[in-house]
Amino acid sequence: NYFLLLLNNCLVSSCPSGCQSHGLTLLRDLTTQATFDIKRCDLHRLEEGPPLRAELTRDQGLQYYRTMQTVRRMELKADQLYKQKIIRGFCHLYDGQEACAVGIEAAITPSDHLITAYRAHAYTYTRGVSVKEILAELTGRKGGVAKGKGGSMHMYAPHFYGGNGIVGAQGQIFESYNMAALWKLPCIFICENNKYGMGTSVERAAACTDYYKRGDYIPGIRVDGMDVLCVREAAKFAADHCRSGKGPIIMELQTYRYHGHSMSDPGVSYRTREEIQEVRSKSDPISLLKERMLANNMASAEEFKVIDIAIRKEVEDAAQFATSDPEPPLDELCNHIFKSSPPLEVRGTNPWAKLQSLS
């Protein structure tokens, strides 16, 4: 899966927020900032790459943890609701890939533009939509971010262009590469390489699986997509590259999805349960971050537990809303065909059914 990230020319420098005190006695014992070694990125047409060490403040760590865990619990709740048939149609879950969305968002600003494919719930969240509005969209209720009219693959937010359902676009990628390079557009092309395109492994689908190199004349980096710090540093590096006027850059994130392609794919006919379990136990992005912080005394196990409980409640409340909110009213059926247009008459299922569309 590819998606595209467009950056403003404005460089917005974001300083980490000052350390918040969670209780003087606690803070005194904790490390408020640490530096971690991160994996070297593979480089294509680049002399230098992202740094090999990443700084992490306690606050940042807790924020990344909170965000990733929220995405994780939200996706698992969606799984549950889908099995209960409260969510219908297509549902492509992101669990396992959390470090990608969270790491990227940590490196960009809300005024940058982001677009992705159908595995979009995490980006919808990181781009500012609440869990409540996401789950309510999945359950098709009027409180959903698209009023229940879009569904899983069609959620939007300011500077977030969805959620898109059709991805047979290998040719379009290369057209985009050409124009972005030709016109030096500040674009980061991101490939979330989770090893499988639906049921087909990358080896069976791609003549060259070094996706970060496939922009040819466009520089690229290949990143450990399971480490949120690695993703953040790489995304920062890529953003700086674009913002300094050097043109587009490709970022391949090596990641993994625990679920199948969608809820109708068990995900075990083309890969083994052992493989999935191995990734879960050795490379889970949330565990990796948590263990790092614990090992460096940046937070206590108790704190993480408190955060987990709060997130569980948030997701539970959101699910409660999503299952009790009413469906959109029927007079919403034909609205929003056009923008900024006078009311339009719309034909219903038969010539006597004259419906109305408001902008």
Added chain:
Amino acid sequence: MAASLNCFLRTGKNAVSALRRRGIHRSAPAAVQVTVRDALTQAMDEELERDERVFLLGEEVAQYDGAYKVSRGLWKKYGDQRIIDTPISEMGFTGIAVGAAMAGLRPICEFMTFNFSMQAIDQVINSAAKTCYMSAGLQSVPIVFRGPNGSSAGVAAQHSQCFAAWYAHCPGLKVVSPWNSEDARGLLKAAIRDDNPVVFLENELMYGVAFEMSEESQSKDFTVPIGKAKVERQGNHATLVSHSRYVGHCLDAAAVLAKEGIECEVINLRTIRPMDVESIETSVMKTNHLVTVEGGWPQFGVGAEICARIMEGPAFNYLDAPATRVTGVDIPMPYAKILEDNSVPQIKDIIFSVKKTLNV
């Protein structure tokens, strides 16, 4: 006791299938229940066996057994050369398929849904449909494009479009839209044997529906002619013309109307292009009332074409009322269930429209 009973039953079953294999006809036809999906799988299996030039390509058709399991077992039986998994590159693999057809093979090109065919539509129209004409008959393109078309359940705007009207608009294409298992089997075999590009519009919601299939329709050379509609139900008061899943809706509506003494004639188009206008005209000249039913959007649609053709022919003078089109609502498909249900023709819409047309 149980063992001998089992043995008896097994030999009994074997005897029956042996009789069938020898083509012995019995007084009662051996009809079986076959799902639309199985009818499609069997049709492809038989055509792959019959003609080594036939092959299937598309996303997940081989090792995954098909996204909707329509090609289940085929890769295991025929292997990599005949059942080919492609990357997610519709424009690319459709072009490859068309080229293969031009070079003498007989490809079946599967679109996971016809929504994805829009990525490849230039190959379907400009490379496949128009080539026989452009070459003055020198170059033919014996290809079948197949996959699910139209709305499903909760798959939202980008995955629910009906492409019948879009493809049927184009000269050089044959466009076929089966309803039941017999249609599916016979039309797919006919499409594969046809030397022209055929767009074969399946329906995801029909895949799991079982229909009784006659013994005759299970024969390996059973085909349904392309370009011929079928009267599924006879009636004198109104003609209902439909295709694909909505044929079933029409029959259900007709059953309800029959209780009120209104007898509908239900025509299953089977083929959209070339359309069997004559069958519709014959019916309209009998019933004097026409209602078309389709899942697609109203503007420039299948129903619109039927109405225009009726006006241009002898049946117009037999109409006692303007023809009525029952169609999908003229909006992108919403996701929420209540909105989706109200975006497509329901049985009550058909009943209502028949009564309005009959002015009762």
